Amino acid sequence: MGTINIVCPECSTINAVEENTQSNVVECVQCKADINDPFVLEVNDNHCIKHINENEIATLVDFYSTTCGPCMAMYDDYEDAALAFGIKVRFLKINVDKHQLVAKEYGVTGLPTIIAFKAGKEINRESGQLSLVDLTMWADRLCL
């Protein structure tokens, strides 16, 4: 069985994790944080680029602004959706009012936009507010 690269959400170290691990806790080799901890990670441009390019797990990036109504309406659902996935899908969010580099690179115009990446490649994107069910189903399909 091979390993899969996962960027630590705490210290950005790239961890080679055993594929299909059944462990509930996956410790980062560097900082010992649990990289299976299912939470939404707020990133800046640099962290976002590293997660996009180095994560071999599906990585979702929610491009949002605090002044965007639908973005804020989806806020809690995005957090709740993340809880079901841990290291199967990394949930990131980036505030485009503060960080525009990645949004510009991927041609994000409308908000919210969520782009799914795997190993540096865009594999899917959705624009507009998604429900918890839609978010969960979408993330589920990315695990296949």
Ligand SMILES: [Zn+2]
């Ligand atoms: Zn770490």
